[in-house]
Amino acid sequence: MIRENQLTLALKKRKTAFLLSVVAGIYFFSFAFLENPLHSTISDIGRTRLPFLAIYCILIPLFNVVNFNYTLRAFRLKAPVLHRAFLISNILVGFVATTLMPDPAVGKVTTFSVLLHWLAGFGNIVFNATVVLIICCRLYRRTKSKKVKALFISGTAACIAILVVFVVMTLVLGGTQKSKNGLYEIVPVVTTGVVLFVLNHTNIISPKKMRDSEEKALKVQDTSLFTAVSHFFLAAAWLFFTFYAFVRNPVNFTISMTGLDYPLGFGVTCALISVGLSLNFILAFRRSGYKNIFTYIVAVSGSLVLMLCIAAPTTHRGDGLNLVHSVAAVAFFVLIMVAVILFCLFKRRENKLYTRIGLGMLVILALTLIVAYVMNILLEQRYGRTGLVEIIPLQYVIFFLFFENYTDAFKSENKLASSEKTKV
16 A cells, blocks of 8 residues: 655655756746747747757646645645645646647647647646645635735636636637637746745745754655655656557557657657656665665666667668667667566565566566567568557556555565665
């Protein structure tokens, strides 16, 4: 069972949330005002600056999650439903905005893709502001502070006003195609950021001395920033990969083949998988006291080698670029699976499940290599390729790391080993 509010309890210091607030704020205002916000939305700006949009769709959700969790922890608020919904929403918006957003290079814009983009993108922005204002209202009811009341009323009024204008522009004026306005997005985003910043990094509710005493009182097990960031990136990697792998029929299309139509989505997915697996391998090894340098190298280098697939995308022309891409993809899967097998071999005495997981990973590794060899070499790709050789092993590894790092599913049967792990 996952530890209650683990991500909420994962930030020890306000400095990290503050630094992320500054970086996200500077980036947001630099990006959102590259063009006239009265005539261009954030998506419009991103269509010609896709790399900047990808950074935006990662940096802003990360700011939201980190600062929202800090607010819950610092003021000892319990909101498990809002907490989980907020996390899922902020991870999802990055996927939709970068992967399924209409790509001008492809020119395949469908009603579904536009509708999904609006529901996820604008819906996420409105949802964030709503959740943060609810938390602000709860703090006002607790403290009866006039400053908190003013913050809540002004933020709510701004969001309602811009939503009313949006509805009028959409329904009365017949849509927003001829009357796009970036203020629909900027106002709720700014409201969310300002409320979180004021609550977390000013003395509007509690003076600094009181906040510092709370910091000392809230030190609990597994509250490192590294754990929080690892959790976030593993969840993001799983969500991005799972959705992206099914954009095309995975039986007939690999994620690389899908990347021919969605290059940015492919790049973001591979980057998140590389970072997410690297961080969580290190976290699993550190929590278990596993210090085998060879396995560290295999796990981290194997996770990061996937980045080569971004630098050398598949071309389906049989040239050198395609060869580098194929070799990097095979190396990625082989190395991360070997890392899991070696780690399970180390942990086999703590719980019998590790032996079964290691054997299962060994079987999947063998089948993956056999299928890849038959499809790509013996059959010379004449009958196509299948994404199942990517989906199955990668899902296996991600779920293993999740249960290892964030649940007690593999609780040690050895009491001595279990007590030592608790101290890590």
